[in-house]
Amino acid sequence: MSEPRRATPVEDLNLVKLSKIYGGLAAVDDLTLTIPGGSFFALLGPSGCGKTTTLRMVAGLENPTSGQMFVGAQEITDLKAYKRPVNTVFQSYALFPHLDIFENVAFGLRRRGVKDVTGPVERMLELVELTSMARRKPGQLSGGQQQRVAVARALINEPDVLLLDEPLGALDLKLRRQMQIELKRIQVEVGTTFVHVTHDQEEAMTMADTIAVMNQGRIEQLGAPTQIYENPATAFVANFLGQCNLVPGQITGGDGDNAVLSANGFNFSVPRSRIHAAGSSAILGVRPEKITMYWADEPLPAGHNRLEGTVTDVSFTGVSTQYLVKVPWGQELVVFEQNLSLEELSRRGEHVQIGWAPGHTFALDGAEDITAGMGSHVVGA
Amino acid sequence: MAWLRSKLLGIVAVLVLVYLFVPIAVVAVLSFNDPEGKFNISWNEFSLSAWGNLCGVAGVCQSFILSIEIALIATLIATVFGTMIALALVRYRFRGRGAANSLIFLPMATPEVVLGASLLALYLNLRLPLGFWTILIAHIMFTISFIVVAVKARLQGMDPRLEEAAQDLYASPWQTFRFVTFPLVLPGILGAALLGFALSFDDFIISNFASGTTVTFPIFIWGAAQRGIPVQVYALATLVFALALVGTVVGQIVSSRRRRKLAASS
Numbered sequence: 001m002s003e004p005r006r007a008t009p010v011e012d013l014n015l016v017k018l019s020k021i022y023g024g025l026a027a028v029d030d031l032t033l034t035i036p037g038g039s040f041f042a043l044l045g046p047s048g049c050g051k052t053t054t055l056r057m058v059a060g061l062e063n064p065t066s067g068q069m070f071v072g073a074q075e076i077t078d079l080k081a082y083k084r085p086v087n088t089v090f091q092s093y094a095l096f097p098h099l100d101i102f103e104n105v106a107f108g109l110r111r112r113g114v115k116d117v118t119g120p121v122e123r124m125l126e127l128v129e130l131t132s133m134a135r136r137k138p139g140q141l142s143g144g145q146q147q148r149v150a151v152a153r154a155l156i157n158e159p160d161v162l163l164l165d166e167p168l169g170a171l172d173l174k175l176r177r178q179m180q181i182e183l184k185r186i187q188v189e190v191g192t193t194f195v196h197v198t199h200d201q202e203e204a205m206t207m208a209d210t211i212a213v214m215n216q217g218r219i220e221q222l223g224a225p226t227q228i229y230e231n232p233a234t235a236f237v238a239n240f241l242g243q244c245n246l247v248p249g250q251i252t253g254g255d256g257d258n259a260v261l262s263a264n265g266f267n268f269s270v271p272r273s274r275i276h277a278a279g280s281s282a283i284l285g286v287r288p289e290k291i292t293m294y295w296a297d298e299p300l301p302a303g304h305n306r307l308e309g310t311v312t313d314v315s316f317t318g319v320s321t322q323y324l325v326k327v328p329w330g331q332e333l334v335v336f337e338q339n340l341s342l343e344e345l346s347r348r349g350e351h352v353q354i355g356w357a358p359g360h361t362f363a364l365d366g367a368e369d370i371t372a373g374m375g376s377h378v379v380g381a
Numbered sequence: 382m383a384w385l386r387s388k389l390l391g392i393v394a395v396l397v398l399v400y401l402f403v404p405i406a407v408v409a410v411l412s413f414n415d416p417e418g419k420f421n422i423s424w425n426e427f428s429l430s431a432w433g434n435l436c437g438v439a440g441v442c443q444s445f446i447l448s449i450e451i452a453l454i455a456t457l458i459a460t461v462f463g464t465m466i467a468l469a470l471v472r473y474r475f476r477g478r479g480a481a482n483s484l485i486f487l488p489m490a491t492p493e494v495v496l497g498a499s500l501l502a503l504y505l506n507l508r509l510p511l512g513f514w515t516i517l518i519a520h521i522m523f524t525i526s527f528i529v530v531a532v533k534a535r536l537q538g539m540d541p542r543l544e545e546a547a548q549d550l551y552a553s554p555w556q557t558f559r560f561v562t563f564p565l566v567l568p569g570i571l572g573a574a575l576l577g578f579a580l581s582f583d584d585f586i587i588s589n590f591a592s593g594t595t596v597t598f599p600i601f602i603w604g605a606a607q608r609g610i611p612v613q614v615y616a617l618a619t620l621v622f623a624l625a626l627v628g629t630v631v632g633q634i635v636s637s638r639r640r641r642k643l644a645a646s647s
């Protein structure tokens with residue numbers, strides 16, 4: 001991979017106790033966040049959780065009610081939008097309809113009094129593969145092309161931070177996947193910090209180095225995609241990032257690295273490092289694809305968590321089959337099985353065993369609402 | 382019956398157009414007339430004499446030129462101020478904004494006789510000599526509301542994100558106006574200016590109060606109508622209409638050409 005082509009090192013973006021209150025309601029609530037320079041950072045959360053408000057405060061288009069913002073050591077809290085080392089890709093692109101693509105991209109350079117814009121603009125149009133479109137007006141471009149112009153127009157200024165507010169929201173699924181790869185490529189090539197806002201958890205996980213999951217103006221959890229997916233700290237994060245089986249119970253003891261969590265009279269092992277409960281009251285969590293189905297008389301690997309149950313629903317989805325298994329206390333757990341064999345699928349009403357490795361189990365605090373974040377889930381197709 | 386129903390819209394449209402253009406056609410036709418008596422109301426004989434000698438009647442061209450001058454100056458000043466007022470009303474929050482928004486409609490809603498009479502009273506109280514300047518002031522006053530309303534509509538239709546994007550791309554407030562807001566609102570401003578010009582050029586009622594002994598084109602026609610309107614007036618009116626028509630058609634052709642060129646290049 002080529003070296004990032006920026007001349008100056010990229011600074012961290014620091015938000016300190018940032019709040020924005022609209023008519024008594026906190027859209028952004030005491031947000032403290034460090035976004036490492038040069039990273040691809042995703043701000044993920046359901047509609048209305050304050051993502052756009054956060055970006056607009058960083059861009060200088062909205063004044064925070066309280067708190068501070070820094071790029072490196074420079075405080076930008078009270079800096080005018082047009083003086084910040086930050087550029088934005090707007091959700092609706094906001095390309096200037098009266099200017100052609102070349103002039104749209106050159107806009108920032110011209111305003112800063114750069115004399116020769118031709119070279120940089122041509123290089124930038126090459127980067128986003130739009131050289132042949134330079135003299136067209138934005139209205140004559142497809143959605144995906146407009147999106148790339150918006151990225152080029154912002155990136156040409158070599159900002160310390162590039163803010164992207166759901167830049168792919170208006171594109172169809174196929175183009176979205178394509179643009180995700182494209183944006184990631186551009187980010188690696190230019191080395192600028194990207195703060196990417198989305199409510200699509202798949203998009204966030206595909207693109208970002210670090211994801212902050214946001215809910216009602218606050219950060220619920222921050223970490224690498226695998227970390228927050230595999231080891232969520234809250235029910236909201238567990239549910240928002242994909243389907244999840246959650247069972248309330250109690251931590252009753254354990255030995256060494258594993259604790260024992262008992263729920264409805266059954267005992268399960270959970271690694272201590274994956275327990276997020278403050279007290280002994282806890283919620284057992286396991287993702288559907290971590291669970292394996294066994295015939296009723298099959299032996300399970302030693303030490304695995306095990307349950308018996310009855311298949312109540314089977315749905316074939318192509319890459320996998322989704323089962324609902326009713327366990328002894330009446331709850332239906334979701335199980336994903338890859339379609340590896342041509343063997344007959346388990347049928348509705350069949351008695352089966354399910355099991356999973358303790359390492360795939362996590363435990364949430366018992367006070368959590370196990371349905372949090374469920375309704376706001378975006379199903380990726 | 383089915384035929385009638387399918388063509389009904391077309392027929393009604395043609396009838397409305399005829400209704401709109403018959404008076405203009407009459408004026409155009411009569412401008413080529415050589416009337417029998419003083420009153421140019423019935424066709425007598427084809428003649429080009431009025432067209433060949435447009436200024437042939439005392440005062441007609443002076444009043445025509447005066448009206449053009451007043452309309453141009455009034456439009457220019459009203460457009461500049463009207464645009465600034467519209468910008469302030471749409472883009473800034475300030476005390477009294479709501480009141481200003483409704484007050485700006487008032488001159489449009491007030492009957493012209495009332496406006497004219499109050500202006501005359503004001504001028505007399507201030508002891509301003511009636512003439513060119515008092516007409517100009519009056520015209521600026523009543524065109525400005527129309528311009529504010531037209532420019533405001535255009536501004537409100539503009540995506541505020543464009544101005545934010547400009548700021549985000551290092552444009553100062555002045556540069557944002559100069560390079561984004563103004564070019565995007567310009568068609569609205571030009572449309573408003575045209576409207577203002579037309580309103581000022583043909584105003585009779587208010588001008589009549591504010592003019593003293595100064596004679597604008599509408600006042601000239603009014604005066605002439607008592608004694609029989611000279612054919613030159615018909616010719617000048619036709620000329621104005623023809624110029625407006627040519628302007629409109631050229632505008633249409635240019636914009637449709639540009640659209641076709643854009644379509645071809647994509």
Ligand SMILES: Nc1ncnc2c1ncn2[C@@H]1O[C@H](COP(=O)(O)OP(=O)(O)OP(=O)(O)O)[C@@H](O)[C@H]1O
Nearest residue numbers: 022026027045046047048049050051052053054199
């Ligand atoms: N200008 C405003 N005035 C009042 N309330 C606002 C304003 N802008 C945003 N809000 C409120 O602040 C909250 C956060 O809004 P924001 O636009 O940041 O959400 P978001 O996370 O970007 O959502 P989405 O995914 O739908 O874009 C919402 O409840 C919204 O109603």
Ligand SMILES: [Mg+2]
Nearest residue numbers: 051052053165
């Ligand atoms: Mg948003």
